[in-house]
Amino acid sequence: MNGGGRERHGGQRQDRPPDRRRAGVSEATPRTARRVALDALRRIEQDGAYANLVLGPMLSSSGLGDQDRRFATELVYGTTRMRRACDALVDRFVTSPPDEATRTVLRLGAYQLAFAGVPAHAAVSETVGLAPKRTRGFVNAVLRKVAKSPVESMNWPSEGARLSYPDWMVDRFRAELGDEAEAALERMNEAPPVTERADGYVQDDSSQWVAAAVEASSGERILDVCAAPGGKATALVGGGASVIAADQRPSRASLVQANVTRLGVSLPVVVADGAVPPWRDETFDAVLLDAPCSGLGALRRRADARWRIEPAAIDELAALQASLLQASAPLVAPGGRLVYSVCTVTAAESTDHATPEGFEVDPTPPPVGVWRPYGQGWRVLPQDADTDGMVMIRYRRRS
Numbered sequence: 001m002n003g004g005g006r007e008r009h010g011g012q013r014q015d016r017p018p019d020r021r022r023a024g025v026s027e028a029t030p031r032t033a034r035r036v037a038l039d040a041l042r043r044i045e046q047d048g049a050y051a052n053l054v055l056g057p058m059l060s061s062s063g064l065g066d067q068d069r070r071f072a073t074e075l076v077y078g079t080t081r082m083r084r085a086c087d088a089l090v091d092r093f094v095t096s097p098p099d100e101a102t103r104t105v106l107r108l109g110a111y112q113l114a115f116a117g118v119p120a121h122a123a124v125s126e127t128v129g130l131a132p133k134r135t136r137g138f139v140n141a142v143l144r145k146v147a148k149s150p151v152e153s154m155n156w157p158s159e160g161a162r163l164s165y166p167d168w169m170v171d172r173f174r175a176e177l178g179d180e181a182e183a184a185l186e187r188m189n190e191a192p193p194v195t196e197r198a199d200g201y202v203q204d205d206s207s208q209w210v211a212a213a214v215e216a217s218s219g220e221r222i223l224d225v226c227a228a229p230g231g232k233a234t235a236l237v238g239g240g241a242s243v244i245a246a247d248q249r250p251s252r253a254s255l256v257q258a259n260v261t262r263l264g265v266s267l268p269v270v271v272a273d274g275a276v277p278p279w280r281d282e283t284f285d286a287v288l289l290d291a292p293c294s295g296l297g298a299l300r301r302r303a304d305a306r307w308r309i310e311p312a313a314i315d316e317l318a319a320l321q322a323s324l325l326q327a328s329a330p331l332v333a334p335g336g337r338l339v340y341s342v343c344t345v346t347a348a349e350s351t352d353h354a355t356p357e358g359f360e361v362d363p364t365p366p367p368v369g370v371w372r373p374y375g376q377g378w379r380v381l382p383q384d385a386d387t388d389g390m391v392m393i394r395y396r397r398r399s
């Protein structure tokens with residue numbers, strides 16, 4: 001400890017190759033929920049792995065029971081969402097930046113202490129043991145200080161740090177949602193509830209409301225332009241409509257196929273670029289365009305997304321969506337429906353799009369869901385009904 005009451009960790013050793021250094025931390029250590037969580041966090045933070053892709057296989061091979069798996073999952077997703085807040089809590093007691101491996105352990109410890117309600121003695125002692133040997137004393141001292149300084153009395157350096165989002169994202173939410181921004185951001189720091197359809201498919205309520213808004217009826221021909229992994233397409237087919245599920249990427253189309261097989265529904269899956277669709281004009285009674293988007297309404301579900309998305313992506317995605325909307329419109333038969341949806345809350349990706357030529361907006365409220373009127377469409381915010389944030393616009397082709 002130095003004279004200023006702050007800890008200085010032992011410097012990072014540079015003399016071992018990185019793989020050995022990482023392996024050295026986990027060797028001969030029993031697999032506990034915290035150990036698995038730490039290994040997953042290292043993959044996410046240091047290798048740029050996707051949280052949802054890395055954690056499943058690690059849990060499967062961990063030998064952990066259900067309760068420990070749930071705990072490890074909470075630690076990984078929670079620590080990832082609250083990364084910036086955890087860093088701010090830790091940085092009060094650190095004078096020089098910890099090496100990456102130590103930083104990850106500190107985040108894991110701070111998350112347990114400040115946000116997961118883990119008793120301080122367990123959070124500190126069980127986490128310190130995971131730190132690289134050379135920085136264990138440092139981690140122990142820092143986490144003890146974090147434990148003694150309640151999060152409620154924290155003097156946050158910024159709103160971005162308190163809410164644990166990049167500054168640009170906080171600004172964007174404020175610009176889009178005004179006074180509702182903070183509640184939306186806070187809600188997306190909580191784990192989403194697991195909502196299951198009658199057929200067992202796990203799908204957020206807001207996505208189920210979008211599928212319902214297509215109002216598919218028996219015998220209709222329906223196209224889902226951007227269908228993977230198939231949540232909405234498999235919901236649409238339940239009502240007896242003839243549904244085609246398309247997606248541009250073969251690997252994504254295989255996900256739809258896997259869900260179709262698992263659910264035992266009849267649904268052709270096609271690899272096709274929605275910008276140049278391989279169908280004749282006026283083929284479908286209804287087209288669903290659940291477009292690729294920034295996902296800013298679903299950040300609680302994709303724990304690491306907030307640290308990946310670049311602000312410029314919003315305008316790039318808006319341009320892609322506009323082209324998909326224009327290309328999808330001619331596929332709709334006269335009098336038919338075109339439903340546009342995105343799991344984000346930005347106007348650039350939704351209400352700013354021009355109404356396709358020959359279409360008018362259907363002002364009728366959607367049949368199911370907690371939708372608020374939003375421009376010419378409908379929006380649900382994460383805090384409204386504990387769902388993802390979503391915007392939907394329903395167009396109808398003039399006869």
Ligand SMILES: C[S@@+](CC[C@H](N)C(=O)[O-])C[C@H]1O[C@@H](n2cnc3c(N)ncnc32)[C@H](O)[C@@H]1O
Binds near residue numbers: 229275291
């Ligand atoms: C929001 S996801 C769709 C989610 C899906 N509707 C569901 O409910 O499960 C967007 C999808 O659009 C696909 N996509 C992106 N660009 C596309 C394009 N040009 N044509 C068709 N699909 C595209 C992506 O591969 C991704 O699977």
